Amino acid sequence: MLWYKAWLETRWRFVIGLVLALCSAVGVVLTYPQVLKLMPLVPPEMPGEIGRRIRESMLLMRHFDSYVWAQWFRQNLPQLASLFAIILGTGGVLSRRAGALFTLSLPVSRKRLMRIRAVTGMSELFVLVVAPSLLISLIAPAVHEGYGIGRAVVHALCLFVGVCVYFTLTLMLSTFFNDTWRPLLISLAIALVVSLASQIYIDSPISPLHLMSAESYFRFGEIPWIGLLVAAAMSFAMYAAANATLASRDF
Secondary structure (H helix, E strand, O other), X not given: OHHHHHHHHHHHHHHHHHHHHHHHHHHHHHOHHHHHHHHHHXXXXXXXXXXXXXXXXXXXXXXXXXXXXXXXXXHHHHHHHHHHHHHHHXXXXXXXXXXHHHHHOOOOOHHHHHHHHHHHHHHHHHHHHHHHHHHHHHHHHHHOOOOOHHHHHHHHHHHHHHHHHHHHHHHHHHHHOOOOHHHHXXXXXXXHHHHHXXXXXXXXXXXXXXXXXXXXXXXXXXXXHHHHHHHHHHHHHHHHXXXXXXXXXXX
């Protein structure tokens, strides 16, 4: 019953996010031939930092593997996954006061309620990240290209660990507030700051991008274990804080 209740509370957020991610993945693959046609139109010399970044982007577009990484795993998927990690984490057990009091009156511990809510949301987030990435490998032959399933899985799993931080952050904030909007807006603001920092320090070894995607795996063939462990530890700490806050609150 509790699992079904958690699914009912989040199913439309999950379905909408999954549909958007699948459509975006299909669009990334099917637009690749058009990108190749536009490349000769780019001027060979462009001054300034913007010109340098445009040249780097064009170099990545020359090969399908680097194109998928740049457009999907570095751009579209992190943005979608971060947004829906926050949306899935919003609400938690206390989103509606009447419903929350009914749920808390059930003969189950608060820790179990939180665990079920967290596992349900993270399972949905996992599917939302991995399924579209696998779809890219499956439909790549439609544009006469190929993308390895193993590579897609590694990138997706690294990103999943990263965006779980946003999910547990929002879940934790949802135990502090009884409404939906404050946890949502606070988490979105934090995600925006991290995104801007990633753009500013994109070439830095301490870039947040190294924690949120498999950049080092793409560039050097190495899985970013330290970044993944840090992200996992942050998620666990915020989940523990959410458990402690819910257990200590007096309703």
